[in-house]
Amino acid sequence: MAPLSSGSVFDVAQAEDEAVQPYSSGRPRRRVRWWRGVVLLLAGAYFLIPLYAGLKFSLQGVSGGFSFLAFQKLPSAPGFSAALTLSLKLAVATMVVSTLLMVPTAIYVHVRLPRLRRMMDVVTILPIVIPPIVLIVGVLGVFPEWAKASPYLLSFMYVILAMPFVYRSLDAGLGAIDLKTLTEASRSLGGNWLKTIWRVVLPNIRPALLSATVLTLALVFGEYTMASLDLWTTIPVWITQFQVSSDGHIQVAASMLGLVGTWILLVLVVSLDRSQSRRSRRRQGVS
Amino acid sequence: MTLVKGDSVINADATPPASSGARVTLENLVRTFGKVRALDNLSLTIEPGEFMALLGPSGCGKTTALRVLAGFEQLDGGRVVVDGQDLSDVNARKRDMGMVFQSYSLFPNMNALDNVAFGLRMRRQSAVVRRRKATELLEMVGLADQSAKYPHQMSGGQQQRVALARALAIEPRVLLLDEPLSALDAMVRAELREQIRSLQQRLAITTVFVTHDQEEVLSMADRVCVMSQGKIEQVASPAELYARPATATVTQLVGISSRVPVTISNHEVVVFAQRCPVRSGEGESLTGEADVLLRPEDIAIELDPDGSGFVTRKSFLGAMTRLVVQVGEVPVRVDVRSERAAEIELGQRVRPSIIARDVLVAARVGSTPQA
Numbered sequence: 001m002a003p004l005s006s007g008s009v010f011d012v013a014q015a016e017d018e019a020v021q022p023y024s025s026g027r028p029r030r031r032v033r034w035w036r037g038v039v040l041l042l043a044g045a046y047f048l049i050p051l052y053a054g055l056k057f058s059l060q061g062v063s064g065g066f067s068f069l070a071f072q073k074l075p076s077a078p079g080f081s082a083a084l085t086l087s088l089k090l091a092v093a094t095m096v097v098s099t100l101l102m103v104p105t106a107i108y109v110h111v112r113l114p115r116l117r118r119m120m121d122v123v124t125i126l127p128i129v130i131p132p133i134v135l136i137v138g139v140l141g142v143f144p145e146w147a148k149a150s151p152y153l154l155s156f157m158y159v160i161l162a163m164p165f166v167y168r169s170l171d172a173g174l175g176a177i178d179l180k181t182l183t184e185a186s187r188s189l190g191g192n193w194l195k196t197i198w199r200v201v202l203p204n205i206r207p208a209l210l211s212a213t214v215l216t217l218a219l220v221f222g223e224y225t226m227a228s229l230d231l232w233t234t235i236p237v238w239i240t241q242f243q244v245s246s247d248g249h250i251q252v253a254a255s256m257l258g259l260v261g262t263w264i265l266l267v268l269v270v271s272l273d274r275s276q277s278r279r280s281r282r283r284q285g286v287s
Numbered sequence: 288m289t290l291v292k293g294d295s296v297i298n299a300d301a302t303p304p305a306s307s308g309a310r311v312t313l314e315n316l317v318r319t320f321g322k323v324r325a326l327d328n329l330s331l332t333i334e335p336g337e338f339m340a341l342l343g344p345s346g347c348g349k350t351t352a353l354r355v356l357a358g359f360e361q362l363d364g365g366r367v368v369v370d371g372q373d374l375s376d377v378n379a380r381k382r383d384m385g386m387v388f389q390s391y392s393l394f395p396n397m398n399a400l401d402n403v404a405f406g407l408r409m410r411r412q413s414a415v416v417r418r419r420k421a422t423e424l425l426e427m428v429g430l431a432d433q434s435a436k437y438p439h440q441m442s443g444g445q446q447q448r449v450a451l452a453r454a455l456a457i458e459p460r461v462l463l464l465d466e467p468l469s470a471l472d473a474m475v476r477a478e479l480r481e482q483i484r485s486l487q488q489r490l491a492i493t494t495v496f497v498t499h500d501q502e503e504v505l506s507m508a509d510r511v512c513v514m515s516q517g518k519i520e521q522v523a524s525p526a527e528l529y530a531r532p533a534t535a536t537v538t539q540l541v542g543i544s545s546r547v548p549v550t551i552s553n554h555e556v557v558v559f560a561q562r563c564p565v566r567s568g569e570g571e572s573l574t575g576e577a578d579v580l581l582r583p584e585d586i587a588i589e590l591d592p593d594g595s596g597f598v599t600r601k602s603f604l605g606a607m608t609r610l611v612v613q614v615g616e617v618p619v620r621v622d623v624r625s626e627r628a629a630e631i632e633l634g635q636r637v638r639p640s641i642i643a644r645d646v647l648v649a650a651r652v653g654s655t656p657q658a
Contacts, residue, residue: 178390184359185392185450187380189406189457199405203396 051259058253070253077250083238086151090234091220093155095213098166101159102212106170107201110179117171124167127160135160136226151232158220165215173208174201214266221258308336308493309370309460311356317364318351318517325351327517328365336491338484340508342498342540348517349497350465356495357463358382369460380409385454389466391446393438399425399449400434406457424452428482444475451483455490462487464496468503480507501541505529513537531566535649538580545619546578551648558646559586559595559614559639566645577648583609583622585643590631594638598631612637 061067074080109120127135135157140148147153179201186196202209224236233241235258242251311333318326325348333339341349354360356367358379367374374382385406393402403421412420425431428448438446447467454462464483468476484507487494498504504511505525513520513528513536521533525541532538549556551574554565558579565573588596588610599618600611608628610621619639623631631637 177395178392181388181390181392182394184357184379185386185388185394185453186405186409187359187378188357188382188384188386188463189453190380190409191405192380195409200394200396204394 054252058256070249083233083235087235090155091217094158094220095216098159102166110174125164128164132225136229157226162216162219166212169208169212173205177204218262310335312368315365319363324517338494338509340496340504340511342504342511343514347514349514353497383460385459386463387450387454387467393446395438398435398437403453403456424456428452443471462492462494544580547617549579551577561641563641564645566647578651580647583620586621586639587642588637588639591638594636597636
């Protein structure tokens with residue numbers, strides 16, 4: 001087999017580069033865009049000042065000095081563990097239902113109904129423009145008592161709330177690969193839809209899936225209106241209730257912990273994905 | 288143009304070897320997209336082990352025909368029969384057809400070996416068998432040392448060779464090639480073209496190849512099906528297609544030709560003050576004003592200060608040089624040997640003459656044909 005690349009082409013390109021160099025003025029001039037730094041600083045301040053304030057307040061002792069007391073008291077605070085467990089359960093249920101519902105839908109729209117993509121963009125954004133209170137009041141008025149008795153009814157509502165973020169993440173991920181060709185290649189090789197999705201599509205949209213998962217998690221841990229009206233004490237509901245009844249420092253510490261927890265999870269998920277990608281690329285042979 | 292010379296002719300006239308390849312019959316295929324009839328009662332039979340190329344301009348229906356055969360498009364009418372079995376309603380994954388796509392279709396999350404083994408995995412072959420077969424196929428396409436590489440680490444040519452190995456791994460009844468070379472640069476394309484043809488002949492697998500590149504068609508195919516507007520214009524060997532095009536569309540698609548206005552009278556035309564019989568085919572029933580379609584090698588030129596044409600352009604093609612000779616209002620392309628072309632200057636007057644024994648005529652462009 002003859003080599004596919006030609007050294008001579010590279011040589012010519014290199015020679016041309018060298019020939020051009022004497023006419024250049026050495027190091028290219030870099031224009032200093034000072035306003036970019038100002039914008040970055042302002043945006044950073046906008047996000048960081050409230051966080052700093054929250055952190056400072058949560059680390060303030062009774063006498064006004066530095067203290068971890070609020071964080072130490074948090075696990076044993078009445079109702080905290082139950083609220084955290086419930087929020088985690090709801091997050092997992094929401095992520096599972098959301099993935100099972102949205103992944104096939106997004107794939108189907110991309111492969112079979114690409115003309116509907118614009119309509120899907122509009123439909124999936126509706127939960128953002130409809131206030132959660134409207135949704136939950138409607139659901140509570142319509143659903144039977146046995147359904148309302150389960151906290152998992154909230155999960156189904158959260159699936160709707162998360163839809164704009166989940167669908168958009170998946171849409172972007174699917175748009176970044178040649179989905180039609182990949183699925184057709186898989187099918188021509190004997191893969192059914194389930195195997196095609198599992199072995200071909202999902203591994204190639206993993207970053208989009210992870211992003212959708214993290215967004216869903218953040219949404220579940222931040223949603224207050226629906227949980228409160230459905231009378232379930234999730235973390236946001238517990239925080240407000242605790243604030244009313246007890247120590248404000250613990251309440252802010254819980255908020256900060258939630259925030260840091262989400263960030264840690266995000267970093268963990270991204271690092272896991274990267275290491276898994278590296279490992280699978282190093283892997284040799286047929287799996 | 289050197290398309291009918293050398294290997295091309297040998298390939299074109301080669302009889303497909305006796306093989307276990309499948310016979311493919313497309314019967315009255317109809318496929319419409321809205322108001323567009325992509326396939327208009329298309330019927331074609333492909334012999335076992337034959338390399339059939341579908342050639343035509345964009346939108347002629349060649350890719351639709353291939354996708355119908357693969358099972359990716361539903362038919363509005365007609366049947367797809369492979370070895371006597373009607374596959375019209377059979378799912379794509381159960382058709383046993385290996386396909387190589389125009390765009391690089393390797394699974395980005397799998398290395399070359401896993402890509403090739405994918406079809407075997409879907410067929411529940413053991414890991415040992417998958418590895419052995421995939422390694423053999425990668426060796427066959429000359430990429431045994433690239434088995435651990437991922438698609439993004441390979442060149443376009445390498446990716447298409449892995450895609451070919453992947454399609455062959457499942458031992459398909461029919462190999463479908465959807466413009467697999469169009470995204471590659473010229474050198475890789477020429478190399479892969481030879482490799483595909485040689486593999487196809489070695490394995491004697493029935494192959495359907497879609498392209499709009501006449502050079503690929505003429506150098507690779509046993510037979511060519513020229514399509515236009517969802518219909519077949521001509522099915523013939525590359526040599527016959529070039530030498531005896533049945534229609535003006537085929538003439539325009541295969542090889543280079545110049546259109547010279549003429550008047551047909553008693554099945555004869557006068558071109559460059561020379562009387563020539565009209566070739567049997569699409570235009571033989573025409574009378575009155577028409578165009579004659581001339582290949583560059585159908586015309587000879589002599590240096591003549593009183594000649595009816597003069598040279599306006601010279602393009603060196605290697606052994607041959609293509610001249611553009613302006614005869615009245617009409618530019619005519621003529622191929623001459625390069626050593627002779629070196630003696631001809633731009634602007635020099637020449638006398639063109641027809642050396643073909645007959646000429647193909649077509650309705651004049653922009654006029655209503657007279658039968």
